[in-house]
Amino acid sequence: MNELQRRTFLAKSGLSLGAASFANLLARDGLADLATGLPPGVDGLPHFPPRIKRVIFLCMAGGPSHLETFDEKPELARLHDQPMPASFTDGQPIAQLAGKQLKVQGPMTTFRRCGQSGQTISDFLPYHQKMADDLCILKSMVTEQINHDPAHTFMNTGTAISGRPSMGSWVTYGLGSECDDLPGFVVMTSIGGRNPQPIASRQWSSGFLPSRYQGVEFNSTGVPVHYVDPPAGVGKVGQRAVVDAIAAINQHRFARHGDPEIQTRLSTYEIAFQMQTSVPDLVDMSDEPQRILDMYGATPGDGSFASNCLLARRLAERGVRFIQLYHRGWDHHGDLERYMNVCCKLTDQPTWALIQDLKQRGMLDETLVIWGGEFGRTPMYQGKGGPGRDHHIKGFSMWMAGGGVKPGISYGATDELGYNATENVVHVRDLHATMLHLLGIRHQRFSYPFQGLDMKLTGVERARVLEGVLA
Secondary structure, three states: OHHHHHHHHHHHHOOOOOOHHHHHHHHHOOOOOOOOOOOOOOOOOOOOOOOOOEEEEEEEEOOOOHHHOOOOOHHHHHOOOOEOOHHHHOOOOOOOOOOOOOEEOOOOOOEEEEOOOOEEEEOOOHHHHHOHHHOEEEEEEEOOOOOHHHHHHHHHHOOOOOOOOOHHHHHHHHHOOOOOOOOOEEEEEEEEEEOOOOOOHHHHOOOOOOHHHOOEEOOOOOOOOOOOOOOOOOOHHHHHHHHHHHHHHHHHHHHHHOOHHHHHHHHHHHHHHHHHHHHHHHHOHHHOOHHHHHHHOOOOOOOOHHHHHHHHHHHHHOOOOEEEEEEEEEOOOOOHHHHHHHHHHHHHHHHHHHHHHHHHOOOHHHEEEEEEOOOEEOOEOEEOOOEEOOEEOOOEEEEEEEOOEOOOEEEOEEOOOOOOEEEOOEEHHHHHHHHHHHOOOOHHHOOEEEOOEEEOOOOOOOOOOOHHHEO
């Protein structure tokens, strides 16, 4: 009975805030950073000098229409309301329109050539039009999953198989953290638009990597991180003493069992201990000038994409390696024009503000910003409360901006109806390979042993770095 009670106590006390003494031992053995308890990254990484320090991934969850954002198709307008040519759709994967009469839906907005580069951007995105010369627009994206959850899983992990590490986890595993009092991988979500699809926390899971590399979700409203604040009446000195005592027990257990998850618990809660000070400072926007709040259109603490973009810049300033913002509301099967106006009003200005803010602070050159959804939308009409579009995986648009990427260019193309990617086709794994390349990582040599295999973010299928977009 005593042994059972002791084991139970040790198992539960493993969820402590960590201790400097044990972090010292790990650091001495090259297993962890002295200040944080976090490992410094994989030995030998980066493979070559990186172009960027961090990634900010702006996820437009639901799948924005490329045909109403960046991919102008005059032929689509000419064929509006006519039967969709069978040569495009026969034998092709279709989501909700499968087995139905397919009609062409013309563009629901106008496009302009913008900036000195002449990038084509729709009138739904007036602030994107202002930053056309900063964007590298990928017009030939393809993916392999046609429904939301598996498509998000594929975009985040490079496979539709659940339980694999997310790209943010891969990056923090490989390169470690630059921040000693915040997680290396932070996720935030906002809502606004049609039918906000749920986003499961496994989209930022560490999968088979040690759990210390999973993303940490910050709340957009209220307390930013649950359970970080100390209990009422508990001071920092007393808490530190408890932490050190429990860590000594964990040190004994680690020496006996060698369980790496003990290291994870220690490092995670050591960061949690530090976050009790760092998080309130992070979310206190009182030091932000009103002109910056106005630029983003942000009211701090309101849970909006605008406030999350401003917080993303503050996280980047503090050394967070991978920041992922989801905006849920882009699933426009019907009433597309109305909901495009809603989604773009909520996200267009803050996205522009984030790029400008990073640029004026000298941070854009060391940051890669990626914008896009899990797939695009069909050239065919779908009607649910007004014209809309179905899910589409054979050709859609995303963009990149920042360090190491050519600004003011369009890369790749789709056919005359925006159905198939036809020129410089970009697979999701190519996007991952290019992101890793900009971080100084050769994707072919970046792996983790699991179940007898050397697992990679880019998988065993051919993935290529997009040399044509590199500055």
